[in-house]
Each structure stands twice: as C-alpha cells, then as structure tokens.
Amino acid sequence: MLMQRHRSLVVISNMQEGILPILDTNESFLWNNCWLMGLANKLEVPVLVMEHKGLGRLVEPVLRLARGSAPCEIVTFSYVSAPAAVERIRATGRDQLILAGNETHISIVQTSLEARSKGFEAYVLAEACAARDREDHVESLPRIRQGGATIVTREMILFEWIPCSTDPIYMETSIDFVKHPHPFPRNQP
Known part of the structure; x- marks a missing residue:
C-alpha cells in the first residue's frame, strides 16, 4: 500500500530531554525526525507528538516543529493501547501512521504490531528511530x-x-x- 498524504498522520515518539542523551544514535536521528516533521508541515500532514510521562520536556527542535500542538502524554508503550492517544489519532481522520522516534524496540515495535488490529496501517521511518542499544534497534526492524x-x-x-x-x-x-534537505525549509517558522 502506498502512503497517501491525505490519509497519513506522523507520530513522533518520545523526543524528550531525559532519553535522547542515552540513545545509541548520532545527530542524524534528531535531524531525520525534524525533516519528517518539516515535510509533514509543508504538505499539511498532521503531526502528533507523544511525550512519555517522566522523561522530561520535548527537545526544542521538536517543540518548534510541533507548531503549538500539545503533545499527547502517555504511559503505555503502544500508543494504540492508550485511550487518549487513540482518541487524538482518530480525531485526525487518518489511518496511515508514519512512526518515528524512540525507542525502536519498545514504543515503535508495540505500536506498529498493534496498529492493524485497531484499523491503522503502520509505516516506520527506520532512519528516524533509535534505541539505547544498537542491537535492539537492528533486531526490531x-x-x-x-x-x-x-x-x-x-x-x-x-x-x-x-x-x-x-x-x-x-x-x-x-x-x-x-x-537541499533541511528540516526548516523556506517559508516555515
């Protein structure tokens, strides 16, 4: 199935100050998440940012690209198991979830595995996902x-x-x- 912008919702996972420093990743991980959010903003694809309770504030570039949209605070690892998250997802009217963020082997795996049973298609931007241990990321795919x-x-x-x-x-x-890829292209704040 092809991704279609009128059916897609970008879901950004746990890009928070308390977890990013301990991930096995590099600068491209954050950049790729920002690139995805910037593209979604440009094409008017909604973005839902998940914020896991207890992991601190969202990092500044993600906050900036969220464009004032309140993050969805969650405590479950699968977003489609969290009633508040499912409500926000369904409110968009979108059924294709484009998943990115962390951690690959926890929230990204659990959400992607449960998505179909909740009526969603899941797509994972692997280059915008990470885990604390590289092996966990690699084995998750x-x-x-x-x-x-x-x-x-x-x-x-x-x-x-x-x-x-x-x-x-x-x-x-x-x-x-x-x-000239840049997460903050021309004509975006």
Missing part, C-alpha cells in the same frame, strides 16, 4: 516487518505523498527536502 508494518525511507515518504511531478508543490518541496 525484521520484527516490525513480520508484524505487517512497512519500513520506509525519507524519500519513499516524500515521493509517495507527492506521487506526480506535475503536483504544484512538487518542485519547491523537492528543492527543500531532497536537493
């Missing part, structure tokens, strides 16, 4: 696939959300997010 979710890349998302070069937003978006 086959399990996510086996569970029926789809592992995707940044460009898969972009070119499925804009499937035709005649789309009026294609040229500007491809310059901002492919040719």
Whole structure:
C-alpha cells in the first residue's frame, strides 16, 4: 500500500530531554525526525507528538516543529493501547501512521504490531528511530516487518505523498527536502 498524504498522520515518539542523551544514535536521528516533521508541515500532514510521562520536556527542535500542538502524554508503550492517544489519532481522520522516534524496540515495535488490529496501517521511518542499544534497534526492524508494518525511507515518504511531478508543490518541496534537505525549509517558522 502506498502512503497517501491525505490519509497519513506522523507520530513522533518520545523526543524528550531525559532519553535522547542515552540513545545509541548520532545527530542524524534528531535531524531525520525534524525533516519528517518539516515535510509533514509543508504538505499539511498532521503531526502528533507523544511525550512519555517522566522523561522530561520535548527537545526544542521538536517543540518548534510541533507548531503549538500539545503533545499527547502517555504511559503505555503502544500508543494504540492508550485511550487518549487513540482518541487524538482518530480525531485526525487518518489511518496511515508514519512512526518515528524512540525507542525502536519498545514504543515503535508495540505500536506498529498493534496498529492493524485497531484499523491503522503502520509505516516506520527506520532512519528516524533509535534505541539505547544498537542491537535492539537492528533486531526490531525484521520484527516490525513480520508484524505487517512497512519500513520506509525519507524519500519513499516524500515521493509517495507527492506521487506526480506535475503536483504544484512538487518542485519547491523537492528543492527543500531532497536537493537541499533541511528540516526548516523556506517559508516555515
């Protein structure tokens, strides 16, 4: 199934001050999450930011790209098991969840494995996911696939959300997010 921007909801997981410093990752992890949020903002795809209780505040770039949308505070590891999160997801009218954030082997795995049973398709941007231990991240990806979710890349998302070069937003978006990729492209705060 192709991702479609009118059906997609970006779900960003636990990009919080208390966990980011202990993840086995590099700068590209945060950058890739911000890139995804920036693309979603540009194409008017809603973004829902999850904030796990007790892990501190969201990091500044994520707060900035959330554009004033209140984070959804959760205590469950699967977001589709949290009634408040499911309510917020369903309120968007979207059924394709684009998952990113941390930790891959916990929240991303559990949410992606349960998504179908709740009526959602799950897509995981692997390059925007991380765990405290690299092995946990790596071993999570086959399990996510086996569970029926789809592992995707940044460009898969972009070119499925804009499937035709005649789309009026294609040229500007491809310059901002492919040719000169930056999570805060032109004309965004």
